[in-house]
Amino acid sequence: MSEPIEPIQPVGDDYEVEETPAAKPKRTVRGAAIVGVRVVAGTVGLGVALAAIAGAAFLPIPTLTKAPPSVEVTPVPTAQQLVCPGSLLRLGDETGQAATTSSAIGAAAVRYDSTRGTVTAAPFDQSDAGTGGSSSAPLLISSPAGDGGDEDSDDPLLVSGAQSQTADSAEFGGLAATDCAGVSTETWLVGGATSVGRTTLVTLANPSDTISTVSLGIHSDLGKVSAPGATGIVVQPHGQRVLSLAGFAPDVESPVVQVVSRGGQIVANLQQATVRGLEAGGVDIVGRAATPALTQVIPGIVVAGSADLSARLGEAGFGDLATVVRVFVPGDEGTTAEVSVVNDDGTPTGASFSIELDAGTVQDLPVDGLVDGTYAVTVTTSQPVVASVRVSTVAAPVLDAEGTPSGGPSDFAWLAGVEMLEDSALVTVASGPQPRVHLFNPTDEEAVVTVAEIDGDELTVTVPAQGSAETAVNPGSTYQLDGFDSLYASVSFSGGAQIAGYGVQPPALNAGAITVYP
């Protein structure tokens, strides 16, 4: 019934007589010993406590760490895709009717090439300008997926393209050239104007298979323009939207447009056409500017016919022939901008200056006194900015029937800040007059850059430290740039009343490997 019975010990020190507080310690040897033991125990305890805390606080205790497992994932390569924006567009048809719709003016000449493999080009299916599927439509250039059939090559497959178009009508004149760009979710377009006689169209091309929803953030010299309808612009897959910037921001002399897309990534461009009175004042397609950064470099500024230009500059409505640097500080803080202008031949210009920039407003900074030549502009700030340069050219005066010279026809070009190249890049030179490749070397060491024509000759250009250089190239050819660590490059055309240019963008390579922690 009961458990085995066994001797039980008192638990703890329940039965220690010593602990009964009522029992007064006797003044005996034993009592003294007990007190002594307590003092020793207490002192030791105190010491141990201090040592423990000091040890934990001051000793360098090693940490046992086991790195979590990770997987290095190299994404499956895809075809590189470039979008050429297509032909110049006009609002309304040739008769001036249907002013709310856009239509094409002719077709652009597109050139493209790649380092390996066969490049395919396909016009977009659909466009607001009704050019879908035609030769005027935006063109999607796709490289072969992966390595282009050359598995052994360590060099990445590069592809590039560019387009140019010369307009020669009552309203449109001049040369428009731009590169075929890769897609992105955020595009800064620095250029254009919607003041009287200036028409600026925003073209949004969505080469992807998913619908893209685009928001436009339009900034002017007065700050952000609140524009109804500038958000939620839907661009169908393989479709192009053409929107008049004046519809969102009328009468803005110096707009900067930030294009943000969700869903399919897009290529956005501006097309500006200028008409002064009845005289065509030039056309241009504005490509994407380098993302906001502390340093913006715009190489390839061709100043030609500066004497004729300054002659016409004084005429009413010709103020925008002036060479300006358009800068915008997207952040919340203003900054001081150092604008330096260097000549490609190395001679100093004296046009460099420093200026305070306010945040949130667009400023056009005039660059005066440039003689004929080619220049590179550098904008250095302490807050990220976007920048581009508008440069104009005026042809020699035209003699009318009576022999009175009147101002020659003009053209302008928007040259946006270009992204820095860090590795080999491919550039296609569009068809156009007097094509040149401009190089700017931001490093402190001289760079020897090879400019090799695909299936053609190889040129060598020496670019001085912190300086720029240029070389003439063949129109319609594609060149590979090599032999540098950091370089800015652009292409320019100029001749008569024609000026155009575009930057050389870093290759839109396949996404790099990514570390994944599962």
Added chain:
Amino acid sequence: MQPRVTAILVARNGADYLERTLAALDRQTRRPDSTILTDDASADASASMLAQAGATTFVPMGGHRSFGSAVANAIQVAGPSGDDDNWLWLLAHDNAPAPGALAALLGAVEIAPSVAVAGPKLMRWQTSDVIESYGETITRFGASVSLVTGELDQAQHDRHNDMLGVAAGGMLVRERVWLELGGFDPALPSVDAALDFCIRVRLAGHRIVGVPDAKVASTGPAENFDRPDLSQRARNSLHRRAQLHRRLAYAPAAALPLHWLSLLPLAILRSIWHLIGKRPGLIPGEFAAAVAAAFDSGVPPARRALRRTRVLGWATIATLRLPPRETRELRANQRAILAAPVIYSEHAQEYTRPSFLSNGGAWAVLFAAAVGAVAFGSLFGAAAVSGGALAPLSRTAGELWANVGFGWRDIGGGFEGAADPFALVLALLGSLTFWAPSQSVVVLYFAALPLAALGAWWCAARFSERGWAPAIAAVLWSLAPPFLTALGGGHLGAVVAHLLLPWVVLTLVNAARSWAASAACALLFAATIAAAPSLAPALLLGWLAWMIARPKSIHRLIGIVIPAAVMFAPIAVQQVIRGNPLGLLADPGVPVIDGTASGWQLALGSPVNGYNGWSAVTASLGWHELSAPVVVASLLAPLAVLALLALFLPGSRRAVPAMVVALLGFATAVAAAHVHVTAVGEATTSVWPGAGLSLFWLGLIGAVAVALEALGRGVVIPALLVAAASAVLAGPLLAAPLLGTSAVAASSGRTLPAFVSAEAATDPRLGTLMISAQPGGSIAATLYRGQGSSLDTQSTLAATNPEATDAQVRLATLAGNLASKSGYDSAKELQELHIGFVLAPDATGVAATDVRKRAGEALDGNAELTAIGETSTGYLWRFDALTDTTPATGPGPMSSPLGVIVILTQSIVLIVTLLLAVPTGSRRRTRTSATGPSEPASTFEEDDNV
């Protein structure tokens, strides 16, 4: 005709008794007509004593026989007389008869010719006025019962003389009947041999009488004949074996298979009963008896013998059996006799414990309850609590229980492995509110402070005589900074460990002398280590130290680790196999980075950075940044001073262990802060140091309690001071949940966006891939199934994985390609893995923002995915083309052989421990008395089942 009596005295190693027995035999008023003295291979002087006693016949016997066979052998050697009126008087070496014993026996048989057996009243050898045995019978179920044992003889039983059976010692039996029935059953060596013989005598048509006037001494029951030092276990086993043998021998042939089949089930049931009765030692004997009975070769001869001699039906002896009601009464009486003279020891009488209701315990708990209700008031009515390391529990109790044991762990890519032992704690907790398991965590948050106070009060009261120390301990423990920080950070394991620690100490101390406390301690020990594995080393050290301190109770202490070992065995084997034994220390719960590594912070009781919330307070007041540690240190000063003072005051024998516990706790906390085993994305997080700090606080509070106890009348000021300082110290931590600055908050029970939850309601295996940008420019891919990962699906095996599994590599490949512009066929993979949603939380930091942008662009541009939009947990994309594919899954806890083995083993161990832990008030351990087992128990132990 004058009856003849042959006395047969059987001795084995009975030299101590023989002198008195032989002398008593000599002094009989009616001397036996002949005496057969037989020695059963004694090792002592018995043989020579018998040889010199001048018997009619001396039979030295070689074999190791039982009493029954020794008698049979003696009769055979001496030769039966063949006389019808010859009687055998059976005596063992300790059966010293009173002078008139034989005369009285003969007197009884002479007047009744139908009587074949007469039994004397057996009196205790040393105290001859206490009855050892007078009459035996069986209950309705056949258990043998001694009608009288251990009662003072006041002639109260003398009116009974018609008996079913009598004991073997001093039995007077007609020689003819003995021979006809073949004597005692050889299969019953000692226990019940006489009873069985008597039953057969009855069934053969004879009567049996008890003769109260015949008194014969005895040292104990029959089984003591050859083994005087029989343990309780062996005694119980012998009794059970004898009962089962008799059951098989008496049963009708038709019922025999039924009885045979019932042997094992009955053994299990009786084992459970023994467990509840805190007699785990009897269980092996129970099974041994069942097995022995199952293969008992003695049954067929016994059945033949019974059939041969039986002339009456069983009904004739039915009236002599003990009815159930009287059985209960008899047993109650005998227990009362065992416990009869209750004499508390002097110590126990002078030792008083504070009372919970009248000495402040109830007030301390009420205070803690009020503080807890205010602090966590924002959780009132919430469906769940989540945040920090806390996630809601599964939605049904069934899912909760599916996450225990060994089987498919549906976290990340999923794998087959052992559940965290904490999953069982969660399953038990969640089952309390089985209709909505997450509610139990809400309730726990409200009840946490009063529960902590309650545990601390009872633990401190165990070591205190006055009310101050337990009440202050309760307040300090319920407001301990590591506890409040764990509550605020959602470290449910550390909270549970904090609540259980005082009970672990209490039961561990009591386990030295109580099986119930030992078993309760084993369960609490397992639960505490499951909740906070980092406490395992310190608790094991404490257990070892206590075993060394109480070596005589080692049998009750050594088993304490068994449930914990069994619970941790599967996960430990898996961790060791993959070479990551440190992973066992990982905290259960959602991995989260919040522990501190600063020794200062830990010493000031803060397991996270911020000095128990005082950094924020001093910062908002515009004070110097060093003021926070200074404020906290000053508020902790009374606690530290009192704890250290305890070492100098009387009672240092308790204060020293308490301070050693504190040191162990601090060391645990510091070590935990430097062991990083759990992965959180690309980073690792330390083991939660708060659990070690709880142990640190336990030791400190223990020492404070000792000091307060020793201060006597001077206790009031220090007690109030230390309590007030702790209350102020806890202020910022208590205010955090109110201000909404703590990590945990009321939750709807959802962890994924409502959009996902809505779809997962109909598709419980719907996958949601979360791609989170990491500060280092990598991404972490986490796969959720259904409504999101609940707390009980978390697995430390997954969190401490040293190498990516195939499923993880597959998931990572998918995530890496989804997060990049890629030509990967993500649709196929999403389909196969049954992933319907991709979620990308926003990122902060340069590298993380870049990689988040890259992932966002790639996901936006993925034609297979439709952007849903911004949600509370990040930007969401939907894979529209998802069909009803089935993702990889594995066996549940009960659907693989290994899983069944694990579940069965664990549940058997836990249930056995639980049965042993059930408090049974009536079965208290008795204190030993020096006079030996025959003495009535003299003392009672204080209540073991607190």
